[in-house]
Amino acid sequence: MEPEVIEAELVLPIHLNFKRIQMYEKYPKGQSRGRHWKHLKQILQAENYHNYSPDEPNYVNIESPPSMHPCKRICDITGYEAPYYDPRTTLRYANADIFKVIRSLPNEYVQRYLAMRNAAVVLR
Amino acid sequence: MPFVSEIQRQSDFNHFPSTTPIVIDNGASAFRIGWAGESDPRVIFRNIVQRPRHKATGETVTIVGDHDPSLLKYFDCTRSGPRSAFDGNVVYQFEIMEYVLDFGFDRLGANGPEIDHPVLITECVCNPVQSRSKMAELLFETYGVPSIAFGVDAAFSYMYNQQLGICDKDGLAICPGFTASHVIPFIDGEPVYKGCCRTNIGGYHVTDSLKQLLSLKYPHHMARFTWEKVEDLKMEHCYIASDYASEAQLFQKGTKEAEEKTRCWQLPWIPPPTEEPPSEEEIARKAAIKEKQGQRLREMAEAKRSSRINELENEVRGLEFLLHQLVQVAEDDIPSFLSETGYISKQEIESALTKATQSLRKAKGEPKDEQAETEDHTDATNEKFHLINVPDDVLSPEQLKEKRRQLFLKTTSEGRQRAKQKRYEVELERERRNQLDEERRMENPELYLEELRVKYKELSEKVEHRKRLKTNGGHTNGNNVSGGVGRGERLNAAQRERMRLLTTAAFDRGKGEDTFGARDEDWQLYKLMSKDNNDDDDEGPDEDEAELVRLSSRLQGIDPTFVPKSDVQPTEMPKFRPLTKEDFQIVMGVERFRCPEILFHPNWIGVDQTGLDEMTDVSLRRLPSYSDDIAERLTNSILITGGSCLFPGIRERLEAGIRMIRPCGSPIRVVRALDPILDAWRGASVYAAGSQFTTQTFSRMDYHEKGEDWLRRYQLRYSL
Numbered sequence: 114m115e116p117e118v119i120e121a122e123l124v125l126p127i128h129l130n131f132k133r134i135q136m137y138e139k140y141p142k143g144q145s146r147g148r149h150w151k152h153l154k155q156i157l158q159a160e161n162y163h164n165y166s167p168d169e170p171n172y173v174n175i176e177s178p179p180s181m182h183p184c185k186r187i188c189d190i191t192g193y194e195a196p197y198y199d200p201r202t203t204l205r206y207a208n209a210d211i212f213k214v215i216r217s218l219p220n221e222y223v224q225r226y227l228a229m230r231n232a233a234v235v236l237r
Numbered sequence: 238m239p240f241v242s243e244i245q246r247q248s249d250f251n252h253f254p255s256t257t258p259i260v261i262d263n264g265a266s267a268f269r270i271g272w273a274g275e276s277d278p279r280v281i282f283r284n285i286v287q288r289p290r291h292k293a294t295g296e297t298v299t300i301v302g303d304h305d306p307s308l309l310k311y312f313d314c315t316r317s318g319p320r321s322a323f324d325g326n327v328v329y330q331f332e333i334m335e336y337v338l339d340f341g342f343d344r345l346g347a348n349g350p351e352i353d354h355p356v357l358i359t360e361c362v363c364n365p366v367q368s369r370s371k372m373a374e375l376l377f378e379t380y381g382v383p384s385i386a387f388g389v390d391a392a393f394s395y396m397y398n399q400q401l402g403i404c405d406k407d408g409l410a411i412c413p414g415f416t417a418s419h420v421i422p423f424i425d426g427e428p429v430y431k432g433c434c435r436t437n438i439g440g441y442h443v444t445d446s447l448k449q450l451l452s453l454k455y456p457h458h459m460a461r462f463t464w465e466k467v468e469d470l471k472m473e474h475c476y477i478a479s480d481y482a483s484e485a486q487l488f489q490k491g492t493k494e495a496e497e498k499t500r501c502w503q504l505p506w507i508p509p510p511t512e513e514p515p516s517e518e519e520i521a522r523k524a525a526i527k528e529k530q531g532q533r534l535r536e537m538a539e540a541k542r543s544s545r546i547n548e549l550e551n552e553v554r555g556l557e558f559l560l561h562q563l564v565q566v567a568e569d570d571i572p573s574f575l576s577e578t579g580y581i582s583k584q585e586i587e588s589a590l591t592k593a594t595q596s597l598r599k600a601k602g603e604p605k606d607e608q609a610e611t612e613d614h615t616d617a618t619n620e621k622f623h624l625i626n627v628p629d630d631v632l633s634p635e636q637l638k639e640k641r642r643q644l645f646l647k648t649t650s651e652g653r654q655r656a657k658q659k660r661y662e663v664e665l666e667r668e669r670r671n672q673l674d675e676e677r678r679m680e681n682p683e684l685y686l687e688e689l690r691v692k693y694k695e696l697s698e699k700v701e702h703r704k705r706l707k708t709n710g711g712h713t714n715g716n717n718v719s720g721g722v723g724r725g726e727r728l729n730a731a732q733r734e735r736m737r738l739l740t741t742a743a744f745d746r747g748k749g750e751d752t753f754g755a756r757d758e759d760w761q762l763y764k765l766m767s768k769d770n771n772d773d774d775d776e777g778p779d780e781d782e783a784e785l786v787r788l789s790s791r792l793q794g795i796d797p798t799f800v801p802k803s804d805v806q807p808t809e810m811p812k813f814r815p816l817t818k819e820d821f822q823i824v825m826g827v828e829r830f831r832c833p834e835i836l837f838h839p840n841w842i843g844v845d846q847t848g849l850d851e852m853t854d855v856s857l858r859r860l861p862s863y864s865d866d867i868a869e870r871l872t873n874s875i876l877i878t879g880g881s882c883l884f885p886g887i888r889e890r891l892e893a894g895i896r897m898i899r900p901c902g903s904p905i906r907v908v909r910a911l912d913p914i915l916d917a918w919r920g921a922s923v924y925a926a927g928s929q930f931t932t933q934t935f936s937r938m939d940y941h942e943k944g945e946d947w948l949r950r951y952q953l954r955y956s957l
Contacts, residue, residue: 114291115311122246123308124291125299125340131347134379136335150331153324156367168861170430172327172363177434177855180847184840185481192827193489194482207489222453229449231843 189226190214203227240267240468242282242303250346255383258355258925261341262390262918265323266415266440266880268302269918270341273357273925278918280344285319286336301340303465325437326361326417327368331375342380351381355934357925359390359917362419362433366949370940373948377937384934388924388953390414390917391421392428394878396955397920398910399426406956407867408874409853411891413836413881415440418849420856422871426956432860436846438839440881443475444468446842447832455823461504470825471832474500477886478830479893481837488827499826506821542600549597556590622647667787678795686796693788700781706730735766833884837894850894869903878910878917929957 118124128135140146151159162171188195188207195205199215202223206212215223227233258273264284271278282302289312290297298312322333342352356376360369369387376382391412398404410421410428416439422432448467452459478484488495515523559578563586566574571583580586624632624640625647632640678685742753742762753759792799835841837848847855853875857868872895877888892907899905910916924930933953940948 114294118308118311121304121308123300123304125301125336126343129339129343131342131349131352131381132339132379133351133381136339139335139379140332150329151367153327153329156324156327156329156365159367160365168431170363170433172361172365175363175430175433175435177436177847177852179845180840180851182851185838187485187831187841191489192831193485225449225453229446229843230841 189230203232240283240303240472242267243278244280244282244302244304244344246344247279247346250348253354255353256355258357258386258930259345259352260918260921260925261356261358262921263328263359264390264415264880264917265321265326267914268337268341269915270345271918271922273922273930275922276919277915278922280341282340282344283319284323284337285321286333287314287319288317289314290316299336301336306465323416326414327365328360328372329368331371334372335375335379338375338380352376353381353383355384355386355925355931356382357386357388357921357930357934359393359921360387361417362389362391362421362428362435363430366945369951370945370948373935373940377940384931384936385940386925386930386934386953387951388921388955389421389428390921391419391878392423392953392955393918393920393924394910394913394916395421395423395428395876395920396426397916397923398876398878398908399423400920400923401911403908403911404876405870405874407870408876409856409871411849411853411875411877411882412879413439413849413877413887414879415881418836418852418879418881420849420852422856422860424862424867424871428955429860430952432856434847434852434856434859436839436844436848436852438836438842438844438846438848440471442835442842442844443832443881444471446835447471447475447828450828450832451823451825454828458504458821458823461823470502472883474825474829475833475884476830477833477836477884477890479886479889481830481834484830485827495826498829499824500829502823502825503818504821504823506816506818508818509815546597546600549593549600552593553590553597556586556593559586560590674791689788689792690796690799693785693792696781696785696788700785703781738762738766833881833887836881836887837890848894850891850898853895854898865900868899872899873904873906875905875907876910877907878913880914882909882913924955924957927957933957 114124127137157173160171160173162173165171167174186195186198186205187193188211189204190211191207193207195207197207197212198205199212202215202218204215204223204226206215218226224233253272260271260273260278262269262278266284267281268284269278269281271280285302287300288297289300289309292311292313300309300312320330320333322328322330322337324330328334358372358376360372364387372387373385376385391410391414394412395404395408395410399406399408406423406426408423410419410423412419412421416437418436418438420434422429444464444467447470448462448464451467451470452462455461487498559580560583563571563574563583575581575583578586580589622643624636624643627636627640629637629640674685789799837850839846839848853872857863857871860867875891875895877891882888888907888909892905895907896905912919935943935951
């Protein structure tokens with residue numbers, strides 16, 4: 114290790130005195146282990162919230178509902194208010210100049226703009 | 238205000254008695270650890286872990302938090318990026334969490350056999366019990382922590398500000414965080430989780446959308462937009478517009494105000510060295526050098542030529558002398574004489590002589606006598622081909638051979654003559670036609686020009702169409718000149734024909750045994766196939782092309798506006814505009830308020846939930862003890878805390894937004910927390926230092942005895 118790296122104590126030491134079980138004991142090297150953690154979705158599924166009273170607050174039911182207000186549409190490219198919508202690319206746009214831009218955009222960029230508002234075509 | 242981490246190792250760990258709790262604010266963006274009762278956390282760092290490979294030794298190491306980026310050059314970070322223990326705002330990867338805690342405790346100065354201090358650690362609202370129990374397990378088993386308490390960061394922040402008199406006992410905490418935003422109602426200083434609501438939008442999403450927008454806007458500078466840099470840009474320049482629509486209008490109209498609000502980030506750019514046009518002197522000097530070089534080359538060529546001429550002359554002289562001597566030598570001595578010279582016969586010497594004289598003539602630049610000979614042919618035909626008219630039976634075999642040769646020679650020379658004649662006739666014909674054209678032009682120049690143009694156009698179209706057919710197989714899309722057979726490109730006619738033949742050969746003979754080659758006709762296939770594209774060119778296009786050339790030359794002569802359509806599309810290279818300073822500017826206009834606006838309109842990034850202002854309403858409605866009186870009391874003390882409330886203008890915007898939703902005349906007071914980022918830790922520190930803290934913790938024994946269901950209901954009492 115380079116002296117300045119040691120100086121900065123950049124690297125976490127392998128052995129730490131204050132730990133009862135060291136990392137290398139818990140996860141021995143060279144042993145392949147499968148995924149030992151769950152994603153949030155799986156965690157929430159395992160919580161079985163449906164078994165509990167809906168009056169009890171839990172991680173799922175405190176989520177806020179969809180908005181009651183009509184959503185404002187903005188131009189995907191510029192962020193201006195967008196009265197128009199291009200049926201070919203499904204992008205929203207503010208005026209004719211931006212429409213020209215949209216029509217000249219390569220498909221990859223169109224998809225990236227759409228992906229920003231989670232509307233891109235996802236191929237599985 | 239860029240994020241600054243504090244990772245100095247503390248040295249006074251052992252000075253604290255084991256009853257002093259350690260307070261950890263475990264946020265999705267930053268990890269803060271310190272001692273209860275103190276005003277500021279001791280150690281702060283980004284809650285991320287990197288596992289790069291050390292380049293020199295090749296071992297995988299663990300790096301927690303953010304460090305001086307210049308030190309990371311010793312590590313190969315390409316395999317793994319920074320990883321977080323959080324999915325949303327819930328801790329789910331406890332291996333990473335362990336690294337983070339290791340680092341945190343290590344920097345706090347821990348060095349005993351275990352962490353012998355109670356721990357107060359924050360978690361999200363309604364943390365799933367699985368995450369909570371895993372965290373407890375980790376702290377108990379691995380670090381030997383005697384007791385733990387879990388609390389919510391926003392609640393600590395509210396409590397802390399309440400103690401400072403900034404907000405009331407009853408109120409709302411709006412906490413836009415890093416991965417999620419919460420609104421938590423407080424009644425009598427206690428959070429009411431029933432009335433709580435969460436939208437999964439936070440500072441992470443703001444940075445992410447800014448990063449994406451900028452990299453879409455400036456694809457050439459994509460590499461500049463690292464997460465850290467964009468985070469800094471966000472913190473420095475983003476603000477919340479008081480009214481998005483009107484603010485955007487300003488920019489759309491390009492008003493002066495908008496110009497002032499536009500920020501420009503100049504990337505490092507070095508102007509290219511300007512090339513000065515070479516001076517007169519320089520040009521003259523260069524020309525002189527060129528001339529000198531040319532002169533030298535010419536001299537060299539001249540010297541070479543003269544030496545060659547010299548050589549050849551010597552040779553000729555020698556050979557002539559040899560012949561001269563040969564005449565004088567006696568008949569019998571010839572062979573012995575010749576053997577000395579290296580020649581076998583007199584003929585050989587003679588042929589060598591003629592060869593030498595010929596090359597000498599050539600070297601001297603005299604015209605070859607070949608030409609002269611052909612001219613002579615016509616006159617001397619009869620003499621040369623004297624054997625032709627003699628009947629065969631009169632001639633000896635040798636003469637017969639000679640006659641055949643003469644016959645051949647004669648026919649070729651006649652053919653040449655005929656061709657010459659034909660050329661001459663064609664020339665005459667053209668002349669005649671030109672003359673006719675000229676006459677017609679004189680009669681009516683306008684009409685003639687028009688006709689010519691039409692003709693030219695038709696013809697050029699015809700020729701082009703034919704060409705296209707040949708190269709591109711009727712594919713009318715003219716922009717494809719490559720002619721290669723790539724994906725989506727049509728085959729040309731010859732290639733298509735070959736394909737057809739191959740497929741018929743492959744599929745027409747039935748499924749049984751392969752009988753190809755049994756019949757002789759089968760092999761004709763290859764002949765057909767190898768037929769090159771040019772073979773099926775008939776005279777047609779050539780004629781057309783010649784006519785086209787004639788027309789275009791004619792048009793060029795009389796029509797000043799005429800521009801001939803060039804045969805090959807001029808493959809003009811796209812002109813490279815010299816890069817200017819402006820090309821290295823990142824301009825942030827609408828983006829400055831568009832990105833933080835997603836906190837109020839989550840559906841702009843595809844999250845179908847209510848925004849911050851509407852969340853307060855949702856939260857109030859969810860309150861079990863909802864009444865107008867309570868609602869009024871709550872809205873009179875709205876505290877905003879959390880990292881994402883640092884955007885300028887958010888307080889005013891929230892107040893306006895909530896005023897629009899709440900009934901007319903209801904009292905609305907929105908205040909910002911004293912320090913939206915650190916107040917949660919400070920609140921927790923004060924809380925942990927309180928005398929009642931020990932009643933709120935649970936030990937390892939409790940955890941094992943009471944079980945998971947108890948842990949699920951475990952809830953801190955904040956108002957002690």
